[in-house]
Structure formats: C-alpha cells, structure tokens
Amino acid sequence: MKRAPRISLLCIGTELLRGQLNTHESKISLALSGHGLPLWRSLTLPDDPKLIAREIREALSEGQAALVCGGLGPTFDDLTREAASLALEKPLVYRPELYSAILRKLSRHAFPVAEENRRQAFVLEGAQVIENERGSAPGQLLAFGRAGSKLLALLPGPYSEMWPMFESVVLPRLLKTYGPQPCSQVAVHMSGIPESLADEKLSGLTRRPKPGEDFTILSGPGQVDFYARVRTRSRELARKKAAALRKRIHEAVGRHIFGEDGETLESAVGRILRKGRLTLAVAESCTAGLLGARLTEVPGSSKYFLGGVLAYSDELKRRALGVPKELLSRHGAVSAECAQAMALGARRLARASIGLSITGIAGPGGGGPEKPVGLVYIGISGPGSQQGGARYLFSGDRQYVRRRAVTAALDLLRLTVGRRT
Amino acid sequence: MKRAPRISLLCIGTELLRGQLNTHESKISLALSGHGLPLWRSLTLPDDPKLIAREIREALSEGQAALVCGGLGPTFDDLTREAASLALEKPLVYRPELYSAILRKLSRHAFPVAEENRRQAFVLEGAQVIENERGSAPGQLLAFGRAGSKLLALLPGPYSEMWPMFESVVLPRLLKTYGPQPCSQVAVHMSGIPESLADEKLSGLTRRPKPGEDFTILSGPGQVDFYARVRTRSRELARKKAAALRKRIHEAVGRHIFGEDGETLESAVGRILRKGRLTLAVAESCTAGLLGARLTEVPGSSKYFLGGVLAYSDELKRRALGVPKELLSRHGAVSAECAQAMALGARRLARASIGLSITGIAGPGGGGPEKPVGLVYIGISGPGSQQGGARYLFSGDRQYVRRRAVTAALDLLRLTVGRRT
Known part of the structure; x- marks a missing residue:
C-alpha cells in the first residue's frame, strides 16, 4: 500500500498572529482530504525569513510537499x-518578461508603480511560474528531488489570488505526482449521545485499527461526528472496506445517527418532515430565535417550516400563543406544562402539523434552587392529542445552554417524528 | 524596550487538518497581542503523539511558552x-481526587460513564490543574526552567471549555511571568462601512506607522474592527499614545463606530434601548430568528427585548402580525411596505416601544430579475407615527445574506434610536 505523502501548509504573515482569521487551512485541507491527500501539518509564521526558511527546509526534509501562502507581495x-x-540553496533568477507583465497589470490602476514591484519578478531557479489572474504577485511551483517527487509551491496570501492557483495548478500537480489516492471516507453524525459514550460504543473499531484505517471523533454542543477513513491497494477496495465500516458503525451507535457525509441535524429534520408531508411551527422562549434560525439554514426550508413566535416575555406567551395566565402563575414559564402549551399555541397559530417549543433558563441570572440555570423544557404538539416533551439540565454558559437546547429540540423532534414516518 | 517572549500555539486534532475551521488561533492571538504578548508562531498538528512531543519540545527550547489546545478528552x-x-520527560501522575470530580460532573447526566474518562485524571508531575467549568477534561499549567520562566499550558479543544481557562488562568500567568508589557491597545468596532473604505479613511495612521505602533483591520459580515497597538518605554507613555490614537481614529471614521474594546453591536443596541427606557419587538421573515437570537445573546436583554414573530410564511405575516392581504398581493412579502407593516405588527402585538422587521430573499432560490437574491428590506416602527426603513442588496450565499441582514437591522436601529436618545 502506498503511503500518503506528507504535505505541509505554511501561512506567512505577522497579521495572522495578531488576530486575523486564517481560513486557508480549512479550505485547503478540506479540498486535499477530499482527494485522499490530507494535510500533514499546518503552520502560521511571522514575516521572519530565517524562521520561514527553516520551516520550509523541515517540511521538505521530513515530508514531500510544502505549500507556502503569503509573503510574495512587493513590500x-x-x-x-x-x-x-x-531553504533550498537555490538562487533567485530575475525574469524581465515577468516584470513587464507586472508593470502592464499595475498600469491599469491609477497609482504610480513602486520600484518595489521589481522584487516580484524574481523566481526560484527551475520553478514554474503560476500566473496570478487577480493580482500582481506570480506564484511559483518547484519540483525537485528524486524523479521530481518533492514539491514546493509559493502562493500569494489573499484568498482570491491564492485559490485559483491552488485549484488550477497546484492540486492537479499534487495528484499527478502522488497519484490518485486509493482511499475512502465515511462520516457519521450523531445526536443525543455524549462523546465519551459514542467513543466507547465505537471502540471495537477504533482501539484496534487495521492497517490503513484511521478514525476521528469530534464533538460540538449536542452533536458527535465520527470519521472513518480507509486507505488500501485500490480505490475500489477502499470503497468496499468503507462500506463495511459504515455497517459496523451503524451496528454500534444505531439510532443516534441522524445523518451521514456532512448532513446537518436541521437538514435531517427537514428531510423527515418532508417525507412525512408535515409542517412545523416553533415557540421559543430562552433561545429567542435560535431554533428558527437553525431550521432555516437549510435552503428550501420554507417547504415545511412556517415560522413561529419568540415568546421571550410572559405577555407574549399569553397574547400570541394563548398560554393561560393561570398556567403561568401556577407552574411558571419554565415548566413542562408551559412548554406543552407553547407548542400547542405555535401549532394552532401557524396551522402547522407540529408545534415545537423551548423554554428554559439560559443564565447567567434568573436561576434558583428549584429551577437552576441550565434547566430547559422542550414541548412537542402533534396532530390530534399527540404530545411529547422532555426536561434537560445543561451545564455551561448562556451561549452553550441555548445552543444545547436547540440541538435537544431538533433531536427530540427527529426521534418523535422519525419513528412515525 | 524589553523583548517580548516567544509564545507558540499548538492546536491538536486531525479533524483540523480535514477541513474543520480553527478559530483558536485568531481569538488567542488577538487577546495576546492586546496585552503586548503577541504569538510567535502557531501550529496545527494531527493526533500523532511523537510529532506533538517534538513540536512541544521545539517550541519550548527556542521559545518561552507553549499553549497546547486539544487532545485532552477521554478518547x-x-x-x-x-x-x-x-516532550518534557516528566511522568504523568494519576490524581484520584480529579477522577472523583470528573465522575461527579458526568453523573449529572443520565448516561453511563465510560471507563475512558479515567485518562483525564492524569496530570504532568508538578503541574497546576485548571478546573474545567464546561466539560470534563481538566487543563494543566506547568512552569519550569530557570525561576519558572518557561510555561506549558494544556487546554481542551472545544472553545467553550478552552476560553475560560485561557482567560482566567493562563493569560494572567503569562502576564505575571513575562511582566506587564509596556504597551496599550485601542479596539474600535464599526458597522455600516465596508472594509476597504474604513482602510482608506484610516490610512493616515496605518500607511506610516511610528516606531512601536502596529495596526490590524478585520472584517466580518457588516462589521469592521480596527486594532491599534503602541509599544514603548513605559505603560504610562503607551497609554498616552494610545489615547491620542483613539482620538485620531474617531476623527477618521466617526459615526461608524458603534462600540469599543470588545463591545458587540447587539450589546451597543441594548445599551441605547436601556438608556432611552425603550422596549423592542421583532418580526423576521428570511432571517427566521437570527435577529432575536442575536439580540438575546446579551445577558439581561429581557429588560428591553420582549420577543416577536418568525413570520416565515405569508399566512403568519397576516395572522400574527396583521399584514393586510392586499398589501401582500400588491407589493409582495419582500417590499418596503411589507417590512413596515411587519414592524408595526410586532410592536403592537408585543406592546413594545419599537418594532424592527426584516424581510428579504436569502437564496439560493426565490430570486427573480426584479427581486434578486440578496434583496432585503428593514422596517422600523416607533411610537406615534414614527417609522423608518431601508433597502439593501447583499451579494453572498444564504448564510452571508442572512447575517448581513441582521447586522444591517441592528445598525439601522442603533442610528435611528441613538440619534433620539
């Protein structure tokens, strides 16, 4: 079995170490792993030429390829x-025709062309020049080592300039050099199960990986993602092995799986609602719109999602949802009874098949000994007298409790409706 | 001027090299540079213990401190x-009292506790344990070397668990160890101005920085943040220079500034509403809860935010908000008229001082030649016959258009109400 090449990403720029968000790592690594050429490691470095040189040398002595983004401008x-x-002990060669091209580009702008731009016309001896369609700095791609098996790419920092060069020249060259990779991936997404329990249930796979298998488990508020990858002799065989892994994963965590290969919980819920020809309305108290916002992240959600009420104040719970005043004074707004009444109210107001509600105490204030911060009730109201609900106690800050409450509501809806459809 | 220590950030997790976006680098480096302790370099590494060990060793032999995030879970x-x-050739010591604490935490949930959690009770010999308020994995902080001048921090991967530990324990310790830095920072947050225009208006400062000054401009959907830092002989002098910079920034971008030093737009809006003793209700169509969710990210927002209606369907616009049927058939749901009627409806329903509405086409479907994807109307309805509104055309995907619409609504509210109070 061929081993995956070790590819390093180096992002250059002091500003990236002063708070500027770097999305290159995410974009490039996603594209590469989709082609079975996952990034080995990624570095963000300041504008320090000695440090950059050392890290390029290290990336290419221990690994096969280095993609360097940034630091190609004129300044x-x-x-x-x-x-x-x-790093490579290779001279930079001045290419007058490149400088002419840069001058032509810059002359389109009104600014005087600074002499500094001449620096952009220096190229590593033997490197292929990659044209920059959106800016002045050309990229460079150098193959060296035995049969050209080592690759160094120098790309500009701005995403709009870097990405076309990466996609059109660098990625194809990586695939050509290291071959289409004989690997396959299964991604499984779960809710209603904590990471440690999912891990235990999946330990039959993960504790004793067979050669070529690798696993990643990942968790967010109320969600666990599991990635299994197989690498073997041929792509065909990899696909077969991945299918077998998928089956074993389903046997291990069964009903907790809401979707696969990138599906979100809100999209899974939408799929179930659509399949059952059902419509949904929501009533949100402590989440105040987070549930509606998440449901409508899905394009086309207007097919099943009608809307709802942000009943943040008790007055709105009464006026817009018809929650009885006596119920509120007897059980309080954070209660199973209120959750139920809110779900029913939303369903009636929107004439939906299903009403889904959230009421709780997100904190930091508002908690007490009987009703602590993190207490959340979910209510579901369905056709006829069908109803359901659940009580949760989440520990975390305001933001976490709210996000967790939304995931719990979506998961309860999935399990309640999914069973019926 | 004292030299800043070399601090490395190491983010651990194969998933970060498979496309998962890592925001730790941006958040941590922003906080650190605000205190005059900028990150030296940042690495993202796979779950490979030998590689992690080598990089920790390197970070601490060439530099002073290493912050390692991720890889502390039970799996x-x-x-x-x-x-x-x-890396440090120090044993891990089992701390039974830590395991008891972990068990206590996990027993709050209904799930069985997996045996793997025991791994989280192992601590580097001599390390201080940092309590995890949001999860099970404790953090660790180890000082070693001459007079404890080297620091290694191990923090959990999830942001919600990592950040409180970083802020309450690691950052103070870094400041104590490496001394309060003779620097000062001004952070200014703007809305209603594109990054390129803000950049141009601020170019008087940024194009010719004086020694010790450095600047960062960052942009998100509808918001631009500008950071100015001064590093000089003494903190006293740095503060003076920073105050002068703050004045120059205000002269340059004036009314676009909604807040400073970390204030969010929703919190600025809340401050203005509170000051004017006003209450707010919302009516959301294409954003379907995103505006309400954002307004209520602010603790204590129930003082001025009453709730509202997610009028995703036209029927709910009529039934819950009283938007006339004729208006809808004449102007359509995406129109200034509908936005106005929605804002009025929300204000009346919730008996609020102000109603704020959003209606638009988030895409990808639903657009046409006259009403393209990205078209958004905001409506404001105030006491008496006061009303306002605006029309926007945003270019971007569904998620971007929705987020941009929310920022535009908050910004319009800020400018409309802020002028009166």
Missing part, C-alpha cells in the same frame, strides 16, 4: 521568495 | 497528555 515584509531560496 | 485519539510527558 519590505514580503520575504517568502528569499526564505525559499535560503 | 483514543486524545494524546496530548502523553505527548507532553514525552
């Missing part, structure tokens, strides 16, 4: 070219 | 503890 702090030259 | 791929032990 004093753009030092990637020099660092790469230092 | 098979959580290997940071072992890697740190390998």
Whole structure:
C-alpha cells in the first residue's frame, strides 16, 4: 500500500498572529482530504525569513510537499521568495518578461508603480511560474528531488489570488505526482449521545485499527461526528472496506445517527418532515430565535417550516400563543406544562402539523434552587392529542445552554417524528 | 524596550487538518497581542503523539511558552497528555481526587460513564490543574526552567471549555511571568462601512506607522474592527499614545463606530434601548430568528427585548402580525411596505416601544430579475407615527445574506434610536 505523502501548509504573515482569521487551512485541507491527500501539518509564521526558511527546509526534509501562502507581495515584509531560496540553496533568477507583465497589470490602476514591484519578478531557479489572474504577485511551483517527487509551491496570501492557483495548478500537480489516492471516507453524525459514550460504543473499531484505517471523533454542543477513513491497494477496495465500516458503525451507535457525509441535524429534520408531508411551527422562549434560525439554514426550508413566535416575555406567551395566565402563575414559564402549551399555541397559530417549543433558563441570572440555570423544557404538539416533551439540565454558559437546547429540540423532534414516518 | 517572549500555539486534532475551521488561533492571538504578548508562531498538528512531543519540545527550547489546545478528552485519539510527558520527560501522575470530580460532573447526566474518562485524571508531575467549568477534561499549567520562566499550558479543544481557562488562568500567568508589557491597545468596532473604505479613511495612521505602533483591520459580515497597538518605554507613555490614537481614529471614521474594546453591536443596541427606557419587538421573515437570537445573546436583554414573530410564511405575516392581504398581493412579502407593516405588527402585538422587521430573499432560490437574491428590506416602527426603513442588496450565499441582514437591522436601529436618545 502506498503511503500518503506528507504535505505541509505554511501561512506567512505577522497579521495572522495578531488576530486575523486564517481560513486557508480549512479550505485547503478540506479540498486535499477530499482527494485522499490530507494535510500533514499546518503552520502560521511571522514575516521572519530565517524562521520561514527553516520551516520550509523541515517540511521538505521530513515530508514531500510544502505549500507556502503569503509573503510574495512587493513590500519590505514580503520575504517568502528569499526564505525559499535560503531553504533550498537555490538562487533567485530575475525574469524581465515577468516584470513587464507586472508593470502592464499595475498600469491599469491609477497609482504610480513602486520600484518595489521589481522584487516580484524574481523566481526560484527551475520553478514554474503560476500566473496570478487577480493580482500582481506570480506564484511559483518547484519540483525537485528524486524523479521530481518533492514539491514546493509559493502562493500569494489573499484568498482570491491564492485559490485559483491552488485549484488550477497546484492540486492537479499534487495528484499527478502522488497519484490518485486509493482511499475512502465515511462520516457519521450523531445526536443525543455524549462523546465519551459514542467513543466507547465505537471502540471495537477504533482501539484496534487495521492497517490503513484511521478514525476521528469530534464533538460540538449536542452533536458527535465520527470519521472513518480507509486507505488500501485500490480505490475500489477502499470503497468496499468503507462500506463495511459504515455497517459496523451503524451496528454500534444505531439510532443516534441522524445523518451521514456532512448532513446537518436541521437538514435531517427537514428531510423527515418532508417525507412525512408535515409542517412545523416553533415557540421559543430562552433561545429567542435560535431554533428558527437553525431550521432555516437549510435552503428550501420554507417547504415545511412556517415560522413561529419568540415568546421571550410572559405577555407574549399569553397574547400570541394563548398560554393561560393561570398556567403561568401556577407552574411558571419554565415548566413542562408551559412548554406543552407553547407548542400547542405555535401549532394552532401557524396551522402547522407540529408545534415545537423551548423554554428554559439560559443564565447567567434568573436561576434558583428549584429551577437552576441550565434547566430547559422542550414541548412537542402533534396532530390530534399527540404530545411529547422532555426536561434537560445543561451545564455551561448562556451561549452553550441555548445552543444545547436547540440541538435537544431538533433531536427530540427527529426521534418523535422519525419513528412515525 | 524589553523583548517580548516567544509564545507558540499548538492546536491538536486531525479533524483540523480535514477541513474543520480553527478559530483558536485568531481569538488567542488577538487577546495576546492586546496585552503586548503577541504569538510567535502557531501550529496545527494531527493526533500523532511523537510529532506533538517534538513540536512541544521545539517550541519550548527556542521559545518561552507553549499553549497546547486539544487532545485532552477521554478518547483514543486524545494524546496530548502523553505527548507532553514525552516532550518534557516528566511522568504523568494519576490524581484520584480529579477522577472523583470528573465522575461527579458526568453523573449529572443520565448516561453511563465510560471507563475512558479515567485518562483525564492524569496530570504532568508538578503541574497546576485548571478546573474545567464546561466539560470534563481538566487543563494543566506547568512552569519550569530557570525561576519558572518557561510555561506549558494544556487546554481542551472545544472553545467553550478552552476560553475560560485561557482567560482566567493562563493569560494572567503569562502576564505575571513575562511582566506587564509596556504597551496599550485601542479596539474600535464599526458597522455600516465596508472594509476597504474604513482602510482608506484610516490610512493616515496605518500607511506610516511610528516606531512601536502596529495596526490590524478585520472584517466580518457588516462589521469592521480596527486594532491599534503602541509599544514603548513605559505603560504610562503607551497609554498616552494610545489615547491620542483613539482620538485620531474617531476623527477618521466617526459615526461608524458603534462600540469599543470588545463591545458587540447587539450589546451597543441594548445599551441605547436601556438608556432611552425603550422596549423592542421583532418580526423576521428570511432571517427566521437570527435577529432575536442575536439580540438575546446579551445577558439581561429581557429588560428591553420582549420577543416577536418568525413570520416565515405569508399566512403568519397576516395572522400574527396583521399584514393586510392586499398589501401582500400588491407589493409582495419582500417590499418596503411589507417590512413596515411587519414592524408595526410586532410592536403592537408585543406592546413594545419599537418594532424592527426584516424581510428579504436569502437564496439560493426565490430570486427573480426584479427581486434578486440578496434583496432585503428593514422596517422600523416607533411610537406615534414614527417609522423608518431601508433597502439593501447583499451579494453572498444564504448564510452571508442572512447575517448581513441582521447586522444591517441592528445598525439601522442603533442610528435611528441613538440619534433620539
């Protein structure tokens, strides 16, 4: 079995170490792993040519390929070219025709062209120049080592300039050099199960991985994602093995799985509602719109989602949802009874098949000994006298409790309606 | 001027190299540079204990501090503890009292506790344990080297667990160890201005920075943040210079500034509403709860936010908000007229001082030549016959259009109400 090449990403720029969000890592690594060439590691480095040179050298001595983004501009702090030259002990060659092309590009703008731009016309000896369609700095791609098996790509920092070069030149070259990868991936998404329990149930697979298998388990508020990858002799065989893994995963965590291969919980709920030709309305108290917002992240959700009420104040619970005043004074707004009445009220108001409600105490204030912060009730009201609900106690801050409450509501709806349809 | 210590961030997790977006680098580096302790470099590493160990060793031999996030959970791929032990040649010590605490935490849930959780009770010899208020994995902080001048922090991967530990324990310890830095930061938050225009207006400061000054401009949907930092001989002088910078920033971008030093737009709106003793209700169509959810991210928002209606379907616009049927058939649901009627309806239903509405086409479907995807109307209805509104055309995907619409609504409210109070 061929081993996956070790590919490093190096993002250059002091601003990335001062709070600027770097999305290159996520975008590039997703694209690469989709082609069976996952990133090995990723580094963010300041504009320090010695450090950059050392890290390029390390990436290419321990690994096969290095993708360097940023530091190709014209200004004093753009030092990637020099660092790469230092790292590989290869001279930079001035290419007058490149400079003419840069001048032509820049002359389109009204600004005077700074002499600094000449620096962008220096290229590593033997490197292929990658044209930049959106900016002035050309990219560079250098193959070296035995049969050209090592690759160094220098790409500009701005996403809009980097991405077309990555997609059209670098990615194809990586695939050509390291071959289409004989691997396959299964992604399974679960709710209503904590990470540690999911892990235990899946330990039959993960504790003793067979050669070529690798696993990742990941958790967010109320959700656990499990990724299984197989790498073997051929893509055909990898697909077969992945299918077998998928079956074993289902046997292990069964009903907790709401979707696969990237499906979200809200999209799974939408799928179930659509299948049952059902419509949904919501009534939200402590989440105040988070549930509706999440349901409608799905394009086309207007097919089954009608809307609802943000009944943040008790007055709105009464006026818009018809929750009886006596119920509120007897049980309080955070109670199973109120959740039930809210769900019914939303269903009636919107003339929906199903009403789904959330009421709780998100904190930090408002909690007490009997009703602590984190207490949440979910209510479901269905056709006829069908109703359901559940009580939860979440520990975390305001934001966490609210997000967890939404996931719990979606999960309860999935299990309640999914069983029927 | 004292030299800043070299602090490395190491984010651990194969999933981060498979496309998962890592925001720790941005959040941590922003906080650190605000205190004059900028990150030196940042690495993302797979769940490979040998590689993690080597990189921890390197970070601490060339630098002073390493912050390691992730890999502290109970599962098979959580290997940071072992890697740190390998890197520093320090044993891991089992702490039964920690395991009892973990068991107590987990027993609050209904799930059976997996045996794997025991792994979380192993601590590097001599390390301080950092309590995890939001999850089971405790953090660890180890000081070593001459006079404890080297620091290694092990923190959990999930942001909600990592951040409180970073803020309450790690950051103060870094400041104590490396001294309060002779620097000062100004953070200014703007809305209603594109990044390029803000950049241009601020170019008087940023194009010719004085020694010790550095600037970062960041942008999100509808918001631009500008950070100015000064590093000089003494903190006293740094503060003075920062105050002068703050003044110049206000002169440059004036009314676009909604808040400073970390204030959010929703919190600025809340401050204005509270000051004017006003209450607010919302009516949301295409955002379906996103506006309500964002307004209530602010603790104590129930003082001024009453709730509202998710009028996703036209029927709910009529039934819950009283939007006339004729208006809908004449102007359509995505129109200034409908936005106005929705805002009025929400205000009346909730008996609020102000009604705020959003209606638009988030896409990807539903657009046409006259009403394209990205078209959004905001409506405001105030006491008496006061009303206002605006029309926007955003370009981006569904998620972007919805987020942008919410920011636009909050910004319009801020400008409309802020002027009166």
